[in-house]
Amino acid sequence: MSGGIPVSGGAVVSRVTKRFGRPGRETTALDSVDLRIAPGRFTTVIGAANSGKSVLMRCLAGLERPTSGAVFVEGTDLASLGELDLTEFRRERIGMLFQQSNLLPELTALDNVLLPFDIAGTRPDPALLEQVLDVLAVRDLLEQRPTRMSPSERHRIALARILAQQPDIVLADEPMKSLDAVTARHLLRILRRCCTEFGRTVVLFSADSTSAAYSDRIVSLKSGRVTNDQERPADCPCCPDGGVPEIA
Numbered sequence: 001m002s003g004g005i006p007v008s009g010g011a012v013v014s015r016v017t018k019r020f021g022r023p024g025r026e027t028t029a030l031d032s033v034d035l036r037i038a039p040g041r042f043t044t045v046i047g048a049a050n051s052g053k054s055v056l057m058r059c060l061a062g063l064e065r066p067t068s069g070a071v072f073v074e075g076t077d078l079a080s081l082g083e084l085d086l087t088e089f090r091r092e093r094i095g096m097l098f099q100q101s102n103l104l105p106e107l108t109a110l111d112n113v114l115l116p117f118d119i120a121g122t123r124p125d126p127a128l129l130e131q132v133l134d135v136l137a138v139r140d141l142l143e144q145r146p147t148r149m150s151p152s153e154r155h156r157i158a159l160a161r162i163l164a165q166q167p168d169i170v171l172a173d174e175p176m177k178s179l180d181a182v183t184a185r186h187l188l189r190i191l192r193r194c195c196t197e198f199g200r201t202v203v204l205f206s207a208d209s210t211s212a213a214y215s216d217r218i219v220s221l222k223s224g225r226v227t228n229d230q231e232r233p234a235d236c237p238c239c240p241d242g243g244v245p246e247i248a
């Protein structure tokens with residue numbers, strides 16, 4: 001318990017308000033947001049432009065400090081960490097996927113995957129790395145450089161790098177935005193598998209409501225407020241078996 005909030009795995013956003021700008025001329029990006037993100041589940045936060053998705057993701061990643069309220073990730077109050085500890089915590093516990101896959105163009109795909117380990121002087125778990133490479137179907141790409149890959153391939157390599165590090169939570173900020181519809185669905189299925197096959201907590205931030213079909217829970221954000229919060233219905237018409245839609 002912390003301040004009356006039961007905190008365990010996953011993430012808790014408690015009455016988080018984030019304002020930017022000078023007093024009197026402020027923008028309220030998040031307005032008293034309360035959210036509990038259960039571990040090992042796929043949550044999608046849906047909202048139009050400027051609804052606060054990126055700011056919420058940045059608060060969850062500890063990249064932005066809330067004006068008020070608290071964020072807990074895996075039981076840790078991010079406000080209790082100084083900048084260095086926060087950077088360390090983020091590196092060890094949080095994986096982040098963006099629209100740009102942020103791979104180094106001068107390195108091969110494999111070297112990009114191994115880069116965080118090289119920096120830390122460690123190695124990935126070999127069995128896990130093999131599984132990640134198989135599930136993401138990236139074995140044929142390992143010797144290629146990111147500049148020769150499609151956006152979808154770059155995303156898969158970025159996700160392989162994330163999963164190999166075994167983060168507790170994966171935050172994805174509209175990674176499908178620059179992809180065509182078929183490739184976007186493929187990436188969504190892979191994000192889904194991050195939950196089901198690797199047990200990760202996944203939070204996707206998206207303006208596109210079709211991505212909701214892949215998640216367990218859909219949280220709607222409007223003008224910095226949570227306006228709706230629902231579990232995916234068990235009788236979802238696109239997933240009769242309770243699984244994910246069988247689209248390519």
Ligand SMILES: Nc1ncnc2c1ncn2[C@@H]1O[C@H](COP(=O)(O)OP(=O)(O)OP(=O)(O)O)[C@@H](O)[C@H]1O
Nearest residue numbers: 020027029047048049050051052053054055056207
């Ligand atoms: N660093 C900042 N300084 C000032 N205002 C900001 C800053 N970051 C975000 N905002 C404002 O906060 C609000 C929410 O922004 P945010 O980027 O979270 O929206 P979003 O839902 O991610 O939108 P989009 O889908 O267009 O990326 C917007 O009004 C935005 O202008």
